Amino acid sequence: MEWFTHWSIERRVLVGFGLVFAGIVIISAISYRNTAVLIENSRLDTKSHELVQLLGSVEDALGVAESSHRRYLVTGDESYLTSYRAVVERIPEYLRYLRGLTNETGQQQDRVTTLEQLITRQLEAEARAIAQRIKRGYEGVRHLALSGAGKNEIDEIRRLMTELDTVEQRALQARVAQSAESTQSTIALLGLGAFLQLLLLASVYVLIHHDVTERRRVATELRSRGELLQAANKELEAFSYSVSHDLRAPLRHIDGYAALLSKAAGDTLNDKAHRYLETISGSAKQMGQLIDDLLVFSRMGRQDMLHTTVSLDQLIKTVLHDLRLDLQGRAISWTMHPLPNVSGDPAMLRQVFVNLISNALKFTATRPESKIEIGVATQGPADVEVFVRDNGVGFDMQYVDKLFGVFQRLHRNDEFEGTGIGLANVRRIIHRHGGRTWAEGGVDQGATFYFSLPLARSLS
Amino acid sequence: MTTVKPILLAEDNPRDAELAMAAMEEHHIADKVVVCRDGAEVLDYLYCRGIFSSRQQGNPAVVFLDLKMPKVDGLEVLKTIKSDVNLKPIPVVMLTSSREECDLSKSYALGANAYVVKPVEFHQFITAVKELGVFWGVINEPPPEGSDQRGHVPASV
Numbered sequence: 001m002e003w004f005t006h007w008s009i010e011r012r013v014l015v016g017f018g019l020v021f022a023g024i025v026i027i028s029a030i031s032y033r034n035t036a037v038l039i040e041n042s043r044l045d046t047k048s049h050e051l052v053q054l055l056g057s058v059e060d061a062l063g064v065a066e067s068s069h070r071r072y073l074v075t076g077d078e079s080y081l082t083s084y085r086a087v088v089e090r091i092p093e094y095l096r097y098l099r100g101l102t103n104e105t106g107q108q109q110d111r112v113t114t115l116e117q118l119i120t121r122q123l124e125a126e127a128r129a130i131a132q133r134i135k136r137g138y139e140g141v142r143h144l145a146l147s148g149a150g151k152n153e154i155d156e157i158r159r160l161m162t163e164l165d166t167v168e169q170r171a172l173q174a175r176v177a178q179s180a181e182s183t184q185s186t187i188a189l190l191g192l193g194a195f196l197q198l199l200l201l202a203s204v205y206v207l208i209h210h211d212v213t214e215r216r217r218v219a220t221e222l223r224s225r226g227e228l229l230q231a232a233n234k235e236l237e238a239f240s241y242s243v244s245h246d247l248r249a250p251l252r253h254i255d256g257y258a259a260l261l262s263k264a265a266g267d268t269l270n271d272k273a274h275r276y277l278e279t280i281s282g283s284a285k286q287m288g289q290l291i292d293d294l295l296v297f298s299r300m301g302r303q304d305m306l307h308t309t310v311s312l313d314q315l316i317k318t319v320l321h322d323l324r325l326d327l328q329g330r331a332i333s334w335t336m337h338p339l340p341n342v343s344g345d346p347a348m349l350r351q352v353f354v355n356l357i358s359n360a361l362k363f364t365a366t367r368p369e370s371k372i373e374i375g376v377a378t379q380g381p382a383d384v385e386v387f388v389r390d391n392g393v394g395f396d397m398q399y400v401d402k403l404f405g406v407f408q409r410l411h412r413n414d415e416f417e418g419t420g421i422g423l424a425n426v427r428r429i430i431h432r433h434g435g436r437t438w439a440e441g442g443v444d445q446g447a448t449f450y451f452s453l454p455l456a457r458s459l460s
Numbered sequence: 461m462t463t464v465k466p467i468l469l470a471e472d473n474p475r476d477a478e479l480a481m482a483a484m485e486e487h488h489i490a491d492k493v494v495v496c497r498d499g500a501e502v503l504d505y506l507y508c509r510g511i512f513s514s515r516q517q518g519n520p521a522v523v524f525l526d527l528k529m530p531k532v533d534g535l536e537v538l539k540t541i542k543s544d545v546n547l548k549p550i551p552v553v554m555l556t557s558s559r560e561e562c563d564l565s566k567s568y569a570l571g572a573n574a575y576v577v578k579p580v581e582f583h584q585f586i587t588a589v590k591e592l593g594v595f596w597g598v599i600n601e602p603p604p605e606g607s608d609q610r611g612h613v614p615a616s617v
Contacts, residue, residue: 245528245556245557246528246557249475249476249557251580252557252578252580253476253479256475256482257475259583260479260482281581281582284580285581288580288581291580299561
């Protein structure tokens with residue numbers, strides 16, 4: 001039984017159903033066969049009964065023929081001859097019936113054949129005696145008159161007919177026994193079949209009931225989890241609201257009072273004290289930026305998304321226009337390949353390009369000439385892979401998995417400023433569009449950032 | 461303009477209030493500013509009751525409202541102002557730390573005239589407060605004072 005416990009529920013159910021089904025099929029087949037036997041037996045029984053009856057008739061007819069021919073031989077009374085002929089006329093028909101009724105059993109058929117020959121011989125003997133009587137009168141048949149013609153044949157015929165009768169009765173009895181047995185087994189099998197069907201129905205009910213209960217349980221659980229999730233989401237919203245509102249106030253105060261102090265006591269402070277004050281406001285600003293970025297990141301995850309056709313070419317133009325202050329005084333060589341229209345949220349996708357292009361500008365700041373290239377890596381039937389490449393400081397490929405993580409930075413803050421949220425935002429936005437992000441690069445060999453987006457449906 | 465209308469600043473945080481005052485001082489409009497520490501005080505001022513029962517009659521030039529305040533919060537104050545026929549003409553500027561979309565849309569739906577997010581950086585903050593004070597308190601021409609028929613308090617307060 002150990003193998004059984006290792007089976008999965010589905011397998012057990014399948015095997016159980018298979019067994020019960022096979023049982024029902026076998027029972028049905030046996031019942032069908034039994035019923036067929038019963039029908040066949042009843043047909044054969046009818047035949048046997050007819051045979052037995054016919055044997056009686058044949059015996060009677062032969063008896064009448066024998067006695068009336070003998071009476072005619074003795075008396076010469078024509079009326080006996082008439083009744084003799086009437087009986088004899090019927091005999092061939094009887095024999096034909098007899099042959100028909102025994103056509104399915106070889107031994108009985110053989111007996112009938114023998115019987116036919118004997119009867120023919122008897123009738124021929126009788127006919128000869130009658131002809132003799134007519135031709136030569138009583139004297140011609142005196143030696144036959146008392147015993148009648150063909151005495152031996154009559155005995156043989158009687159014996160044969162008894163045998164035929166006995167054999168038929170025996171077959172009949174055997175069939176009755178067989179029918180009774182087959183009826184009994186059919187009843188038993190039908191009972192078993194009914195039981196199996198009940199079993200099948202019961203297990204189907206149990207399974208369905210189990211399934212329905214399970215589904216209801218899962219639905220309830222899903223609902224309660226959904227409610228929990230909603231509550232958690234609300235809490236998160238309240239949290240980020242609180243962060244947005246309450247965390248910024250003290251930062252504002254730090255920066256504000258540092259500025260007021262610097263203004264009020266600026267003349268009496270030495271350079272060191274001024275630097276301290278600057279550091280205080282610098283840190284406050286940095287934390288303010290961090291909070292703002294974090295809020296944007298959190299909002300990107302929750303905010304409802306639009307699904308419209310966005311022209312990436314157009315989008316990049318507006319992004320570059322917005323970044324024009326950052327571009328001042330920089331030597332930049334742009335390589336812009338034409339980009340397709342995609343399906344997505346314009347504001348979110350704008351954020352993607354702002355972050356990627358700002359990154360490219362930031363990490364190429366140490367280069368005499370920044371080279372930034374934007375184009376299509378591959379374009380499939382339903383989506384497009386866009387890349388943003390720069391000739392900046394790049395990164396070590398062994399840290400590539402950390403690039404898109406929240407607060408993950410590959411550079412010290414004194415090398416390149418940043419909060420470590422930009423690329424996390426890019427990834428979140430692209431994921432929400434059903435795309436993916438990845439990057440390639442090498443230390444001091446520039447970096448290439450890739451992302452995929454679904455293409456706009458109408459490519460106009 | 462015969463009488464100089466005051467600027468009402470509703471700010472529960474004394475430091476924020478001080479910083480705002482410092483900003484106003486730079487433009488010499490600080491003496492016009494009345495600071496309320498919560499929403500209830502704002503309503504007391506507007507309806508001339510409580511500590512303000514003896515103040516000179518008349519609406520302020522502008523109300524700067526913080527969203528999060530004890531007792532009565534900024535949105536409730538805004539709702540009361542905008543549903544009172546006498547207070548309705550007062551320009552209300554939401555001055556808050558919250559950049560949340562729901563606060564923005566609720567404020568505008570209730571009839572706020574402007575929504576300003578307090579910048580973290582002091583210089584930006586000072587510029588923002590200064591410009592707001594100058595625009596709403598000096599440059600903006602307030603609606604003419606109608607027949608003074610205030611005095612009844614809405615049931616909701």
